[in-house]
Amino acid sequence: MPEGSITGLIGPNGSGKTTVFNLIDNTIAPDAGLITLAGRRIDTLPSWERAHLGLGRTFQITRLFGEMTVLENVVAAQRSFSWRQLGRIAVSGAEAAAADELLEFVGMRAFRDQKAQALSYGQRKLVE
DSSP, rough: OTTTTOOOOOTTTSSSHHHHHHHHHTOOOOSSSOOEETTTTTTOOOOOHHHHHEEEEEEEOOOOOOSHHHHHHHTOOOOOOOOHHHHSSSHHHHHHHHHHHHHTTTTOOGGGBBBBGGGHHHHHHHOO
């Protein structure tokens, strides 16, 4: 697919749409072929490395930590995050700055201190 394009994958039930996504996100391993992202082969990488290259997947049902704030949810997805951080002190520093930047990008910075469970479905999808 060309860089910057929006591409749809359509087809009847059973045609392999979900299988394609499962291959891309490493839910299942391919039998043959290769998968690339931005010119880099990713089918040999574990899921977490694919995520850190920018590959993400969301599902119809959102899976946020409802009792955590929007900011904490975004920080939890960062490579440098550890669960100990949430237990010690409020999220701050470089992780919070990076999360704020991402929230600004998707138009959700104003909600950074709200509990994720208070968001609408569309807002939850943006945070996810």
